Amino acid sequence: MSKKELDICRSEPALIPMAPESPSSDAIPPSTRVRTQEPENAKSMLVEIDGQIDTYRDKLYDLTVKRNALLPITQLPPEILSHIFxxxxxMADLDAWEQGEGSSVAELSYIISGCSSHRHEHSRMALNLSHVCHTWRAIARNDALLWTHLPTYSEELCKRMLVRSKRAPLVVRSFVDRDIAALRLALSDVSRIKLLHLSRGSSPNVPRNLFDFLMTPxxxxxxxxxxxxxxYTGPAAAMxxxxxxxxGGVxxxxxxxxxxxxxxxxxxxxxxxxxVLTxxxxxxxxxxxxxPLEELLKLLDSMPQLEILSLSHSIPLHVPLPGRFVKMPRLRKISLSDSHDRCLSLLECLSLSPTTAVDxxxxxxNVPSIRTNLVSTxxxxKQFFKGVKAVAFDIPTQRVFSKIQLRCWTTDIPDGDVWDPTNCSSLKIQFNFAWPRGAELDPVVIALDACSIVSFTxxxxxxxGVHExxxxxxxxxxxxxFIDxxxxxxxxxxLNTMLNTILNAPAPDPDCEGPPQRVAFPNVRTLILDTAxxxxxDLERLKTYFAARSxxxxxxxxxxxxxxxxVKKLEELVPEVVWDGRRVDRQSLLHPSFGILDGDVSMDEDGDNTVMLPAHASALGRYDDEP
Structure with missing residues (x-):
């Protein structure tokens, strides 16, 4: 059977409803009742059947149009539909800037580097909406705000959207490539650009004349x-x-x-x-x-309205004048990434509100004063830890460096799951310190120093997360x-560390005059085991631990x-057990860290839960290059 005949057979049930009894002779041409026909008769039969199929398709299309005209959404005024568009x-726009709100500049670079130059969801959604029907197309084409995100991967599309956007402010995001024809077109009217994001992407170099397009106000x-x-890349970039x-300085x-x-x-x-720089x-x-550090202090002194400050490998080292302070009353978040002495010298010169988030x-x-410097930090x-409700210590095993990460929140954590990456945006404190492993300074000592100085209550x-x-x-x-x-x-x-230190602890001596030995987390109500x-x-040891915590x-x-x-045995020990059915490899267990990605996850061999991965597909079908 040919492909065309197969398509006809598949489409007939949808085009001609089947009745319980045999179809009447008037519904089927007489020539189709005979299976064996002359070749010339077969050709005429196919022409006749194709004509009937076209007729039914036209009728089905007319019925679909009439049905769609009766739907409630068609009764909405064009202004409301335009607002919905x-x-x-x-919502479809992959706005990496908003995802990186409050992140350090290095984190923000990593977030944006995950974007592809072909992922212009805003413009794609606008094109999809304009292809639903003639009415929606007319409304979409007349709304200039739908066409303000210029697709810099297509010069032709960029040209059309420049026209459709009329005089509305533009958004230009481009992963600079050697072929910058579309980008050159998008930057042809800099006076209309409201947001400009340029990144090298995968190209090893960017055009030498890139900034020539940015010389107008x-x-x-x-x-x-x-x-x-x-x-250039490498040392030449610093020149x-x-x-x-x-x-134009404007x-x-x-x-x-x-x-x-x-x-x-x-x-x-x-x-x-x-x-108005915030x-x-x-x-x-x-x-x-x-x-000199004074240059940076002068700059910050001229920005009293600044709300977020992030400096990565950009902090001067020179000591400022004694008593030199810069007041930054509106600063909500400060993020410093550099050598410890540079970060500390700058922080000493800033007068910040206790509500400021610090990263x-x-x-x-490798000097003997490592612990002294961290204690000084x-x-x-100390003032920024006021009102902290949640604390997280992460001390991974490292071969070259010893590391410790301290995170604190002043807000309630949903379900108490601080490991969830979605809770990073609400961080109040984040410290990441690293020092040579040969310094013989255990990170747990630094964690105890922090607890003693800050006095977490x-x-x-x-x-x-502590190594074995x-x-x-x-x-x-x-x-x-943290007994409360x-x-x-x-x-x-x-988990093993806790069980080893608590369950294997010596029994309390009744003749001892000192305070009784405390147990770990006596008031725990929710226990979360992550990447363990x-x-x-371990089951018998857990039974002993759970039995003492009603x-x-x-x-x-x-x-x-x-x-x-x-898991089923654990369900007999605790009123409620929630298991996601996922696991990580041994390497991740040896190096515990925050925010393990879904790409590192595999199903347990006897689990039946499904890992839901994020989908980035358009809600209205595939992309169409024709606007």
Whole structure:
């Protein structure tokens, strides 16, 4: 049977409803009742049948149009439909800037690097909406705000959307490539651009004349993001300087500036002189690191309205004048990533509100004063820990460096799951410290120092990830710092560490006059085990632990290496057990960390839960190049 005949057979049941009895002779041409016909008769039969199919298709189309005309959505005024279209395009837009709200400049670069130059969801959704029907097409084409996100991967589409957007403000996101015809077209009218994001993407270099397109005034530019936009890579990139007359020196509305691994920004750049600048995120400014710290303090002193400040490998080292302070009353978030002495020297010169969120990521040299420097950091930042409700320590096993991560929240954590990456946006404190492993300084000691200085009280949620080789006595002391915690999250090998330090502890001596030995987390109600390995040998030990905690009502297992048979036995010990049926490999268990991605997850061999991966498909079908 030919493909055309097969298509006819498949389409006949949908086009001609089948009755219970045999069809009448009037419904079928007489010639079709005979299976064996002459070749010339067969050709005429096919022509006749094709004509009937076309007739039924036309009737079906007419009925569909009439039915759609009666749907409630067709009764909405064009203004309401246009507003709905804008909501759809905004939701479909993969706005990496909003995803990185409050992130450090290095994190933001990583988030945006995951975007592809072909993922212009805003413009794709607008095209899809304009293809639903003639009415929607007319409404969409007449709404200029639907066509403001220019697709810089297609010069033809970019040209059409420039026309359809009329004079509305534009959004330009482009992963710069050697072929920049579409980008050149998008930058032909800089005066209309409201948001400009340029990134090198996968191209090894960017065009030398890239900034030649940005020499005209940008009166409505509000956000500027430049990632890896230096014309050269490696040491030569540090020799490139941002043109001092960029945008003609006219950026009166620039409120957010992000530059990472791009041309060097001078202290007198007009981009830093915007009167409404509220967000400054800068990374890889080699010329800043070699300048006096006073230059940076002068710059910050001219930005009293700044709300978010992020500096990555851009902090000067020189000591400022004694008593030099810069007041930043409106700063909501400060993120510093550099050597520890640079971060600390800058922080000492800033007068911040206790409500400011602080993110410090630093490395320390192999000197005897490592612990002293870290203790000084906790003392200097003690004011920012006020009102903390949730605390998380992560101490992974490392061969070269010792590391510790401290995270704190002043808000309630949904379900107490601090390991969930969605809770990162509400962080109040984040410290990441690393030092050479040869310094013989156990990270648990630093965690205990932090607890002693900050004096954590009223902590409702505690999360701890400690490597197996941590000294038992140190771990026991760390656990006892949070005896009031109601939600406890244990990651990696911390479960075994806790069981070893608590269950194997010597029995209390009744003749001892000192205080009785405390148990770990006596008031726990929710226990979350994340990326832990639970074997049959651990079950009996868990029974002993659970038996002494009558208030424990919920046990959550996330990405744990555990057999389903053991899960069923745990369900007999705890009123409620929630298991996601996923697991991670052994390497992840040896190096516990926050936010393990779905790509590292595999199903347990005897589990039946389904891992739901995120889908990035258009809601209205595949992309159509024809607007």
């Amino acid at each position: 804008r909501i759809c395009t905004d 940008a009166p409505i530019l509000e956000k500027l993001l430049l990632f890896n936009t230096a014309p 490139e300087t941002m043109p001092t007359n960029i945008f 950026v009166p509305r620039l409120s957010e500036l992000v530059i990472f691994e791009g041309p060097q920004l001078s202290w007198t750049s007009p981009l830093l002189r915007s009167p 967000k400054l995120q800068v990374g890889g400014m080699i010329n800043w690191r070699s300048a 410090i990521r630093s490395s320390l040299a 906790f003392q200097q930042t 009223d902590i409702d949620t505690i999360a701890i 080789s941590a000294p038992a006595e140190l771990c026991r002391n760390l656990f006892h710092r 915690a109601r939600t406890v999250c244990l990651s990696g090998t911390t 390995r639970i074997r049959s040998a 208030e424990l009502t919920l046990l959550k297992l996330k990405m744990c290496m555990i057999r389903r048979s053991l």
